Amino acid sequence: MRRPRTIGLAALGAAAALALAACGGGSSGSGGGGGGSNSSAPAYNAAVTKVINPSTHKGGTLTFGNTSAPDSTDPGNTYYAYMWNFVRLYTMPLMTYKSCPGKCGLQVVPDLATGPGVVSDNGLTWTYHLQPDVKFEDGTTVTSADVKYAVERTFDRGLFPLGPAYFPSLLAAQSPAYPGPFKDRSKNLMGLNAIQTPNATTIVFHLAKPFADFNYVVAIPQTAPVPPNKDTGANYQLHPISTGPYKFQSYQLNKQLTLVPNTDWKASTDPNAKQLASKVTMTMNMNANDIDNRLLAGDLDVDAAGTGVQAAARAKILSSPTLKATADDPIAGFTWFAALNTTLPPLNNLHCRMAVEYAANKTNYQTAYGGPVAGGGIASTVAPPNVVGQKSFDLYEATTKPNGNDAKAKQELQACGKPSGFSTAITYRSDRPKEVATAQALQASLGQVGIKLSLHGFPTETYDANFAGVPKYEAQHNIGISLYGWAADWPDGYGFFYYIADGKAISPAGNTNLAQLNDPVVNNLLSKMATTNDTATRNSYTSQIDMQIMKDAAILPGVYAKSLLYRSPNLTNVYVQSYYGMYNYAVLGVK
Amino acid sequence: MITFIVRRLIATVFLLIVVSIAVYAIFFLIPRLAGQNTYQLATQYVGRNPTHAAVLAIEEKLGLNSPLYLQYGRFLKAIVLGTHYNSGTSITYCPPPCFGYSFKSQQPVWPQMVSDIPVTLSLGIGAAILWLVGGVAIGVLSALRRGTFFDRFSMGVALLGVSLPIFFTGLILLELFSYKWPIFPNVTFVPLTQNPLLWARNLVLPWICLAFLYAALYARLTRAGMLETMSEDYIRTARAKGLRERKVIFKHGLRAALTPIVTIFGMDLGLLLGGAIITEYTFSLHGLGLFTIEAVQNQDLPEILGVTMLAAFFIVVANLVVDILYAVVDPRVRT
Numbered sequence: 001m002r003r004p005r006t007i008g009l010a011a012l013g014a015a016a017a018l019a020l021a022a023c024g025g026g027s028s029g030s031g032g033g034g035g036g037s038n039s040s041a042p043a044y045n046a047a048v049t050k051v052i053n054p055s056t057h058k059g060g061t062l063t064f065g066n067t068s069a070p071d072s073t074d075p076g077n078t079y080y081a082y083m084w085n086f087v088r089l090y091t092m093p094l095m096t097y098k099s100c101p102g103k104c105g106l107q108v109v110p111d112l113a114t115g116p117g118v119v120s121d122n123g124l125t126w127t128y129h130l131q132p133d134v135k136f137e138d139g140t141t142v143t144s145a146d147v148k149y150a151v152e153r154t155f156d157r158g159l160f161p162l163g164p165a166y167f168p169s170l171l172a173a174q175s176p177a178y179p180g181p182f183k184d185r186s187k188n189l190m191g192l193n194a195i196q197t198p199n200a201t202t203i204v205f206h207l208a209k210p211f212a213d214f215n216y217v218v219a220i221p222q223t224a225p226v227p228p229n230k231d232t233g234a235n236y237q238l239h240p241i242s243t244g245p246y247k248f249q250s251y252q253l254n255k256q257l258t259l260v261p262n263t264d265w266k267a268s269t270d271p272n273a274k275q276l277a278s279k280v281t282m283t284m285n286m287n288a289n290d291i292d293n294r295l296l297a298g299d300l301d302v303d304a305a306g307t308g309v310q311a312a313a314r315a316k317i318l319s320s321p322t323l324k325a326t327a328d329d330p331i332a333g334f335t336w337f338a339a340l341n342t343t344l345p346p347l348n349n350l351h352c353r354m355a356v357e358y359a360a361n362k363t364n365y366q367t368a369y370g371g372p373v374a375g376g377g378i379a380s381t382v383a384p385p386n387v388v389g390q391k392s393f394d395l396y397e398a399t400t401k402p403n404g405n406d407a408k409a410k411q412e413l414q415a416c417g418k419p420s421g422f423s424t425a426i427t428y429r430s431d432r433p434k435e436v437a438t439a440q441a442l443q444a445s446l447g448q449v450g451i452k453l454s455l456h457g458f459p460t461e462t463y464d465a466n467f468a469g470v471p472k473y474e475a476q477h478n479i480g481i482s483l484y485g486w487a488a489d490w491p492d493g494y495g496f497f498y499y500i501a502d503g504k505a506i507s508p509a510g511n512t513n514l515a516q517l518n519d520p521v522v523n524n525l526l527s528k529m530a531t532t533n534d535t536a537t538r539n540s541y542t543s544q545i546d547m548q549i550m551k552d553a554a555i556l557p558g559v560y561a562k563s564l565l566y567r568s569p570n571l572t573n574v575y576v577q578s579y580y581g582m583y584n585y586a587v588l589g590v591k
Numbered sequence: 592m593i594t595f596i597v598r599r600l601i602a603t604v605f606l607l608i609v610v611s612i613a614v615y616a617i618f619f620l621i622p623r624l625a626g627q628n629t630y631q632l633a634t635q636y637v638g639r640n641p642t643h644a645a646v647l648a649i650e651e652k653l654g655l656n657s658p659l660y661l662q663y664g665r666f667l668k669a670i671v672l673g674t675h676y677n678s679g680t681s682i683t684y685c686p687p688p689c690f691g692y693s694f695k696s697q698q699p700v701w702p703q704m705v706s707d708i709p710v711t712l713s714l715g716i717g718a719a720i721l722w723l724v725g726g727v728a729i730g731v732l733s734a735l736r737r738g739t740f741f742d743r744f745s746m747g748v749a750l751l752g753v754s755l756p757i758f759f760t761g762l763i764l765l766e767l768f769s770y771k772w773p774i775f776p777n778v779t780f781v782p783l784t785q786n787p788l789l790w791a792r793n794l795v796l797p798w799i800c801l802a803f804l805y806a807a808l809y810a811r812l813t814r815a816g817m818l819e820t821m822s823e824d825y826i827r828t829a830r831a832k833g834l835r836e837r838k839v840i841f842k843h844g845l846r847a848a849l850t851p852i853v854t855i856f857g858m859d860l861g862l863l864l865g866g867a868i869i870t871e872y873t874f875s876l877h878g879l880g881l882f883t884i885e886a887v888q889n890q891d892l893p894e895i896l897g898v899t900m901l902a903a904f905f906i907v908v909a910n911l912v913v914d915i916l917y918a919v920v921d922p923r924v925r926t
Contacts, residue, residue: 068885068888069885071638071695072696079638079639153679156648156679157637157642157644157645157648157649158648158649158651158652159652159678159679159697161636161637161638161641161645161648161649161652162637162638163638164638164639164640165638165640165641165642165645168642168644169642177644182679182680231679231680232678232679232680232681233677233678233679233680233681234678234679234697234698235678235698237696238698252706253696253698253703254696254703254877254882254885255706255877256877283779283875284877285875285877285881285884285885286875287872287873287874287875289762290765290873290874290875291875293765293766293769293770294770294777296770297769297770297773297776299773299776299777300777461635461890462622462627462631462634462635465631465634465635466626466627466631499640509630509631509634510634510640510641510646512639512640
């Protein structure tokens with residue numbers, strides 16, 4: 001499953017938000033209207049840092065192709081990164097990510113709200129004010145009750161199982177537990193006490209405990225307003241009521257989605273989105289190679305999944321200077337890594353884990369993922385560079401000796417009392433060729449210092465639910481290393497590290513802290529970060545946590561994932577938004 | 592004759608039940624044998640980092656926590672009597688044949704399959720006409736001109752058709768006629784009722800691709816059949832009677848050679864109507880084949896069951912039609 005990321009810039013957001021809102025939409029198009037003036041010549045990776053083909057030209061059909069289908073088109077029930085990008089075409093959550101290229105696109109800014117949340121002194125209440133004149137596609141005005149209702153319905157995990165569950169865990173609990181509006185017996189179906197709406201434009205969230213990243217949480221599409229009398233429950237996905245620049249015209253489930261401009265949308269209230277194309281379509285369940293070829297032939301504008309082209313198209317693009325000039329290779333936001341089981345002998349000994357860090361051949365790890373362009377850069381830290389506050393360092397010579405340092409590895413093996421090495425098992429997702437190749441590469445390079453790996457592959461669907469990181473299973477089957485990848489739901493250290501490194505995140509099934517790391521230093525930094533609003537302090541926590549995990553040698557970083565995106569020359573206002581690691585779908589137009 | 596058909600139809604129902612039981616067994620028993628419990632099964636249908644309560648909620652919602660026989664019973668009941676579904680805001684009735692609700696989208700399975708049938712039908716029948724006419728014609732000509740250049744050449748091409756996988760020929764066709772020289776650009780399914788011309792234009796490449804494989808098979812089969820029948824005694828007799836050669840070939844030769852072809856044709860067409868998986872995938876045509884891929888990828892039991900039973904139904908019906916035709920022709924089969 002595609003994992004979305006979380007964003008932790010809460011504090012930064014607070015300070016920067018007003019400024020951001022002001023310059024919101026990204027300055028596009030210097031008049032000229034017609035067929036997209038080419039003010040910037042195309043170049044490889046150009047769209048990572050600047051807007052290509054800025055234009056205000058209206059009209060045309062913007063076509064997306066998708067290798068699968070969205071988990072759901074209901075903003076309350078989706079967890080795919082590309083859908084969080086795409087839903088902004090028809091929704092306005094309280095906050096969103098600023099529409100701009102480069103690092104700027106990591107900032108969380110108000111969308112439906114007029115400013116970032118105002119937090120109370122004890123950190124327990126967050127208050128947002130709504131823009132008073134935002135309208136649904138049927139012309140009715142959005143009120144705070146619609147936002148409250150949108151959040152309430154996501155409490156029904158039977159009907160909406162796919163989206164994130166931050167609200168049930170962060171908001172103050174009530175007894176009995178709030179079951180969602182469909183099962184709620186109270187008359188007005190507005191029974192969630194933790195959210196209050198003192199007036200039509202004010203919404204107040206009461207938290208169970210302070211959570212500094214809350215602005216990021218409300219940037220999840222789940223806060224996009226839903227009018228209670230228009231909600232159709234499980235069928236709402238077929239026609240969500242739009243507050244964005246486009247609305248649903250038709251949706252054939254898992255096949256074809258057609259959006260048309262929403263006439264009740266005003267550019268002035270939504271600076272992070274644009275309404276340029278006169279129609280937007282998404283064709284689903286297309287063959288991946290077919291999508292690439294249609295992109296190159298100009299029959300299709302965007303590959304919706306945003307994870308990069310397939311090997312065949314990649315070869316074509318990289319070997320042709322013209323094609324390469326219309327491609328970008330941004331950081332995707334994932335780090336692919338190997339978690340070292342900190343509880344299993346002999347890897348519970350720090351020096352044995354350090355031996356693995358030194359012995360691993362990082363170049364082969366990178367090659368297994370497709371090399372520097374398709375795979376990504378060799379990683380020496382756990383967090384990728386597009387996590388705010390990430391600092392680059394290299395404790396185990398990952399970048400200076402990418403082929404491994406066997407001498408150092410042997411020293412560490414001596415220190416841990418296993419001079420001739422040891423045997424352990426490695427798990428990976430057997431239906432992912434890159435992980436299979438990685439496991440084999442690690443088996444070879446660790447074998448050179450006497451660390452013998454046996455390979456245990458499992459299907460993706462059940463991988464972390466039943467095997468990798470499941471404490472009981474790992475202990476019984478001598479699983480010392482598990483391959484994994486991670487991207488945060490929001491781009492700060494808390495969002496990135498909580499699930500993979502906090503001792504509290506270890507769970508008996510579906511565990512994501514695969515190293516089973518329970519280091520008081522890391523735990524403490526994370527809990528301090530959860531309540532700290534100051535940006536500089538938060539950034540320093542991010543790099544400290546990263547450093548501590550590496551000192552613990554709990555994770556062997558592999559690559560910072562990159563994806564080679566083809567930037568169709570038909571597109572206008574195209575650039576990579578760092579938060580998504582793909583083109584910003586909310587502002588695209590066509591020539 | 593009627594009892595024959597009735598008996599076959601009853602057998603069909605039993606066969607479909609057996610198919611559905613087999614799918615159930617594969618879906619539930621094999622993971623269970625591998626040590627997976629229903630809770631772990633349910634974790635496949637929730638988002639990432641699910642809470643315990645969320646997994647329990649979906650387990651309950653999908654009914655995975657009730658005993659297998661009960662789940663199967665509900666499934667059968669829904670097909671015969673229909674079922675009610677709570678979408679949260681309203682209760683909707685899903686009339687028979689109700690194949691239940693997708694685990695992923697929570698939308699009824701049957702209407703989705705029905706909307707995919709025209710795609711597969713257009714693809715399958717169009718290709719079938721092409722390969723039947725083309726394959727048989729080439730086969731007959733080859734048989735009559737055995738040993739000539741035409742025979743060798745067409746049989747060589749046929750061998751190529753049989754050995755090249757569809758995704759290969761499909762990609763070549765697309766590369767040449769869709770991407771490089773856009774004679775058939777942007778292959779998309781357009782309903783026949785909406786625009787017959789566009790419908791045909793978009794399907795030309797998939798038809799050719801699919802028909803190439805089958806035509807090759809049929810040409811070789813027809814050739815072999817023709818060679819055999821043309822050496823029969825009654826052909827010699829027919830010729831000795833002074834019949835015109837055309838009549839000998841078509842009335843006496845081809846008719847006899849065609850009977851096994853008809854049987855195979857019934858099977859092939861039935862199989863295709865259940866979803867031309869590779870062709871649909873190659874050309875991104877959303878028919879039953881792509882529906883199947885999607886269902887399996889999502890581990891979506893109701894969708895898998897629905898499409899498997901529909902495919903089985905098509906095969907059985909196609910066979911039934913063939914058998915009835917046989918029974919009409921040859922009274923000895925009516926047992």
